Amino acid sequence: MKFGIHNPSWLFGSEPAEIFDAVAAKARWAEDHGFAWFSVMDHLIQIANVGAPDEPFLEGWTVLSALAAVTRRIRLATLVSSVHYRNPAHLAKIAAGVDLISRGRLTFGIGAGWFETEYRQYGWEFPPRPAVRIRQMEEAVRLILAMWSEKRTTFQGKYFQAQDAILEPKPIQKPHPPVMIGGGGEQLTLRAVARLADACNVGGTPDIVRHKYDVLRRHCDAVGRNYDDIERTNVISFVVARDEAQLAAKRKRLAVPDNYYGVAGTVAEITDLVGKYQDAGVQLLISSAFKNDSETLELLAADVMPRFGVNSA
Template sequence: MDLRIFTEPQQGASYDDQLAMARRAEALGFDAFFRSDHFLRMGDGDPLPGPTDSWVTLAGLARETSTIRLGTLVSSATFRHPGLLAVQVAQVDAMSGGRVELGLGTGWFEQEHRACGVPFPARRFGMLEEQLEIVTGLWATPVGETFDHSGEHYRLEHSPALPKPVQDPLPIIIGGGGPRRTPRLAARFAAEYNQSFPEKSEIRHQIARVRAACEEAGRDPGDLVYSAAFVACVGADEAEVTRRADAIGREPDELREHGLAGTPDEVLEGIAEMAELGISRLYLQCLDMTDLEHLDLVAAEIMPEVS
């Protein structure tokens, strides 16, 4: 089981906070450091220091880390033109020496779009599909040739399709719980299919839909990595579990039901359940980015049992 750290910096983390957590995760041997792509805090609380741009942040982390993989879960198709996104991601991949992964989705948080003056169309799935066609098409275009695209949402003419990522292909992550369109999109474009904060009873059914979509598309379902993201709240004892739950405004019992929470033995049981459902990669959402000892505990008590 791969264990990755997943953060929500828009909730109140600076670049330095993210760098500290990424470096600690790298030193401890976590597989990757991922962040959300949001520009507005969700819920009440101190708005400082304000948001950080995901790809600007990842570019900085690419130069200040050396082994850990980096990516978004997930970038919003509403925020960036796909021709520019392809350049940004390829550049950060080069800056990292080939350690970047692109999670891409439709976007959902309408309020942040209004706050930033970004259009938020009612129908966004077509935008996402076109963006995937363009980004992958640009990267796959041989050097010396040009790329063209004429679609409902975007038009590219005689693009030199440069720069190229270091990785070929660069891994793309597609997630969501849709029963038909999302599985087909994952089968067509993704290296990884992710379910973020799913009902645990639905995980197996959704994986089955994605596997069926792969078979329908003539792709081996085993080519895909199947992953899930859950809030993590691990404590050496019940008092520590409660303290960490309080720090993120959650209840321990609720986190046990919907996340990966409890003592190390309890969390190991939860991870074993995920493996039985077909999950081979977990994103541990660490909401308190000042609590680096949380990562220390997971690395010491859980990682050796699942690696």
């Protein structure tokens, strides 16, 4: 099993001008402590279950391009980009540039979009039917893959078009950067993964994740895709402490709500939980830390990951 870090917010106890320095230090620490992945959210305001809507929030692809220049080994991604926030042909160009700057370390994360409040604030049209948004995402991925591989791309879809478009330089990774589709919708999203993606990302308990992977396997069988060619990932937020007393103190200090959307536990409890995710089929466990709690990540690296064969030194 591999491990990654997802950055859930830009609150690091620093002034706005210092935010990037803090996240860059976090990404460099991650690659020096055994983590294989570092991702950021592609939102323009904070989502409701993570923090306050008016907290400082950096644009994901801007940060990703800067991280590509100041890291060396770790894989970089947005988790995930909404299909509607940028013209897909333009997004293909942005992503190709990040792959080049990172020397081939981009995973291209994309999803159908869901955060209607953000759409309203920034003037994007929000298609209310999930099926429409998922079809738009699939069409966008097909256009992006064409832009990454064809000398000139002409694409006439129902939602997106390109006319004799040039994208140079192409991404470094061949045949293209891996495409990750985020979401666990069983009828449409996981079918889109089977058709188009190199990786999936789902959330939920180990039992839910195992079920989602079983659904994905059935979709792969239906379209003639090798299920094992798709990297299986899961994202989860943690609050970790060494023992119950320290966990209670941390919950109080961080004001962790009773309805916390992630998992709060001791090192032993989290180690047991990670084992269950591994048994469910997770190949890359992407962890975020509530309120960017650095001790949580340090305990994951020092005490949990070595149990799964990852050297954190």
